Amino acid sequence: MRASSTSYRRAFGPPPALSSASYGSSSASSRFSAVRVLGTAPGRSGPGLGLGLGLGAASYRAAGRPGSRVTLGSAGLELSAAEALNQELLATRSNEKAELQELNDRFATFIEWVRSLEQHNAALAAELNRARARPPARAADLVHDELRELRRQLDLLGQDRDRLQLERDNLAEDLGALKQRLENETHKREEAENNLVLFRKVQG
Structure with a gap:
């Protein structure tokens, strides 16, 4: 085996040596840091909107060029604005759900109160009729x-x-107005989600 190796060296010369610099440049992996993706916010009872995509700074560093970097600043600003809109819609929806629940509870309480008063009124009217029918003692x-x-x-x-x-009538009007407002906010949220999907497709 050693004789064949010696013959190879005599015929072709020693194999070329790989320097540490060339090996490091060929084996170094490209680095890409495009870090966090914000998902849906916890709800109130309800699903989040999934609008957060925060790319603060996306940098690509190639092998052998430690100083080269590409920053996507405008995309980060637009996605930050979309994230802020998402958080605002989530807060508005949570507040409206709490107000709607409070109005429903108050409305149910007033209905029970009116029903109790009507029953008491009927009992008093029956007692009055009985008193009128009785002979004066x-x-x-x-x-x-x-x-x-x-x-x-x-x-x-x-x-x-x-x-x-x-x-009760005033509460019913407030309840209807709040439901209409909730529908409008839901429509705005759907539009924002559609815009974000289109933005992701354009960026992708």
């Missing part, structure tokens, strides 16, 4: 005082019922 003035008190309570209950119905 006491003095007439005592009966008139009792009837007067019952009428007063009926009037107060009627006023409370009217006030609660007015508040």
Whole structure:
């Protein structure tokens, strides 16, 4: 085996030696740092928008050229603006959901209150009818005082019922306006998501 190696060296000469510099340049890997991609934000009950794509600085460093770098500044600014819009829409949607839940709870409470007042009003009216139907067992003035008190309570209950119905109508209007606002914000979010998808396709 050694004899054949010696014959090879006599015929062709020694094999070329690889220097450490040429080996380092041929084996060095290209570096690309385009770092973080922001995903969806946690919700309120609801999914995030997925608009965050933060490329702060994308740099490409080739082998043998440690000083060369390409920075995508304009893309970073546009994506930062899209991320800010995403966060604003998420915050608006979370606040609107909380307000909508609060209005629904108040609306249900007022409905139960009105129902209870109507039942109490019906009970008082039945009691008044029974008192009128009974023959007078006491003095007439005592009966008139009792009837007067019952009428007063009926009037107060009627006023409370009217006030609660007015508040219920106002809450229903506020609820409708808030639902319309939520639909508008959802439409804006969908437009922003579509714009971001188009932007990613253009950049890709």
